[in-house]
Amino acid sequence: MSVHDKLENLKNIIKNRNSAAVAFSGGVDSTFLLKVSAEVLGDKVVAITAHSSTYPERELREAKEFAKQNSIRHRVIISEELDVEGFSDNPVNRCYLCKNELYEKIKAVADEEGMEYIFEGSNVDDLGDFRPGMQAVREHGVISPLKEAQLTKEEIRTLSKEMGLNTWDKQAFACLSSRFPYGEKITKERLQMIDRAEQFLLDLGFKQVRVRFHKDIARIEVTQDSFEKIIEPATREKIYTEFKNIGFMYTALDLKGYRTGSMNEGLSQEEKK
Incomplete structure (x- = not known):
């Protein structure tokens, strides 16, 4: 069809x-x-x-x-x-x-x-x-x-x-709670940290982003074709500095890149039932 x-x-x-x-x-x-x-x-x-x-x-x-x-x-x-x-x-x-x-x-x-x-x-x-x-x-x-x-x-x-909808190439979005490993407490303050961090990356020109919360570590997911841009020294320093201001002690880049549902990867088949 x-x-x-x-x-x-x-x-x-x-x-x-x-x-x-x-x-x-x-x-x-x-x-x-x-x-x-x-x-x-x-x-x-x-x-x-x-x-x-x-x-x-x-x-x-x-x-x-x-x-x-x-x-x-x-x-x-x-x-x-x-x-x-x-x-x-x-x-x-x-x-x-x-x-x-x-x-x-x-x-x-x-x-x-x-x-x-x-x-x-x-x-x-x-x-x-x-x-x-x-x-x-x-x-x-x-x-x-x-x-x-x-x-x-x-x-x-x-x-x-x-149809002329400007959302045709909009980044995929999921609720901010999906940025936390299961069992990790979700609070308004932590959600605001994620929101600020992702907005900063979007403002830098990255189109598809996720910032996953691992206590004092922010794990960044961007598409693999954005790796070269994100590791440019000036960009890398901006991100590190801003994320530190937001409250993350460490900032890491996920080498597998952006994908939906990455927090589900550690779940067993039994947990998914």
Whole structure:
């Protein structure tokens, strides 16, 4: 099936649901899903963005701007994961705890707005990683239209570019809590450290970055084609100095480079069940 056939399939999937609240983070997938949903369903769509300590301000600003530019009704809700019992202890099922609370809150807003369904933006590539949050998706009856249409991340980027969405080449984003090894305490202060560190790297021109938290060590992940740039003496010194100011005693570069879910690499198959 061609990418454009998949797009038509996606539109039919959306059309068959009369109205929807779209869980909208402002990332590549949810922006594409929201845009297509709005084109198909018109004013029978509302975007819902959850704001919390794990969600950078830049992402919220971009989400608000997109909804405004496209005249899409947009609700911002507070969903503070750190207030969820057990979340800050960072257990292996941390994502489930977060998504379970999130979809409860989104459901309440969807009901207020008279929306029949809730959409979320997972794509078929997400099936290959450990994602306990998908259990909450199933439990709350949330629909994943991009998965139903069998769209991959690369196809979503391609279609986003054709549609003129400036998110087509946006870096992949995951909640800041994913920067911590399981069992490592998550606090607002530590999340702010990660946010500041990643924003600094983005401001230096690095496009796809992760800063993983290992107590007094910051482990930087960038794409391998960025290695030459990051180890330039002047750049290296800037990063080291800024990260020291942020609160990291040591700064390390991960030689494997950027990849999603690197904190899952140490989990056993039993822990992933």
